[in-house]
Amino acid sequence: MNELNSISLIIVFRIIFELVFFVFLFWVSREYLVRLVQNQLIKKRLIFYIPIARNVFWFFYSIYIFSLLIEVNLIFALVTLIFLLLVFWTSIKNLIYGVLYKIQKGDVYGFNITIDDQSGVIVALKNTKIEIENDQGKLFQYPYISLFTQKVSIPDNGKTQLLSFRFDAIDNLLDLDLTDLKIKLMCCPYVVQAGRLRIEIINENQKDVLFISLMVYNTKYSSVVRAYVDRLVNPTK
Numbered sequence: 304m305n306e307l308n309s310i311s312l313i314i315v316f317r318i319i320f321e322l323v324f325f326v327f328l329f330w331v332s333r334e335y336l337v338r339l340v341q342n343q344l345i346k347k348r349l350i351f352y353i354p355i356a357r358n359v360f361w362f363f364y365s366i367y368i369f370s371l372l373i374e375v376n377l378i379f380a381l382v383t384l385i386f387l388l389l390v391f392w393t394s395i396k397n398l399i400y401g402v403l404y405k406i407q408k409g410d411v412y413g414f415n416i417t418i419d420d421q422s423g424v425i426v427a428l429k430n431t432k433i434e435i436e437n438d439q440g441k442l443f444q445y446p447y448i449s450l451f452t453q454k455v456s457i458p459d460n461g462k463t464q465l466l467s468f469r470f471d472a473i474d475n476l477l478d479l480d481l482t483d484l485k486i487k488l489m490c491c492p493y494v495v496q497a498g499r500l501r502i503e504i505i506n507e508n509q510k511d512v513l514f515i516s517l518m519v520y521n522t523k524y525s526s527v528v529r530a531y532v533d534r535l536v537n538p539t540k
Contacts (some may be wrong), residue, residue, distance in 0.1 A: 313435075319369070325364070329361065333353050337350055348410070355402055355405050358402050362399070374407045393430055393446075398447075400451060401432075401447040409492075410440065413492045413495050416435055418449065418455050419453050422437065422438075423435035423437035423438070426442070431446060464517055464525055465499065466525060466529065468514070468536075471507075485502055487535055491531055494517050494519060499518040501515065501516045502514070
C-alpha cells in the first residue's frame with residue numbers, strides 16, 4: 304500500500320466517524336436534549352433553530368470534505384462535486400433557500416400565508432419545502448425557492464384571540480401529564496405565543512379543576528382549537 308492510498312484510507316475512516324458522530328449529535332439534541340428544557344418558549348425556539356444550525360453546519364462541513372478530497376485527488380474531487388450537483392441540485396438549492404427564509408422570517412409556524420392564489424396556515428417548515436393547510440383541510444407543499452420567485456404575503460397577526468378553558472368533570476385529573484399536554488397544544492398550528500400558554504390545576508370547593516388559556520392566531524380558528532383541546536383533555540369523550 305503506497306503513501307497516497309494510506310492517507311486516503313485514513314481520511315475515509317475519519318470522515319465516516321465524523322459523519323456518524325455529528326448525525327448522532329444533532330439527532331440527540333433535537334429528540335432528547337430539548338425535552339430537558341422546562342421553559343416552553345425556549346423549547347419551541349430550540350426546536351426551530353436546531354435544524355437551521357444543523358443545515359448550516361452540513362453546508363460548511365461539505366466544503367471541508369471537498370477540500371480534503373482535493374488534497375487527495377483533484378480530478379476525483381471535481382467529478383464527485385459535479386455528479387452530486389447534477390443529481391441533487393434542486394434539493395440543495397431549496398435547502399439553502401430554506402435556511403435563508405427561516406433566518407429572514409423567523410418561526411412563522413402557524414401563520415397565515417398566501418402564495419399566488421392559494422392561502423392557508425403554515426403547518427410545517429421542512430428542510431426543502433414549506434407545507435400549508437387551507438380552510439378545507441387540504442395540504443399543499445411549496446419548495447422554498449417559490450417563496451422568493453412567486454407573490455407571497457404573510458398578513459399582519461392582528462386577529463389573535465385569547466381562549467380560556469375550564470374542565471371540572473375529568474376522571475383522574477391529577478394523573479394528567481401537563482408537560483405532554485403543553486407540548487401537544489404548542490404543536491397545534493393555530494396556537495401561537497408560547498409565553499401566553501397557561502395550564503394549571505386548582506382545588507376549588509373540594510374539587511380539582513383544570514384551567515387552560517392560550518392564544519389563537521386567528522379568531523376563525525377558535526372553534527377548531529376548542530375541539531382540539533377538548534379531544535386532548537377528554538380523549539374518550
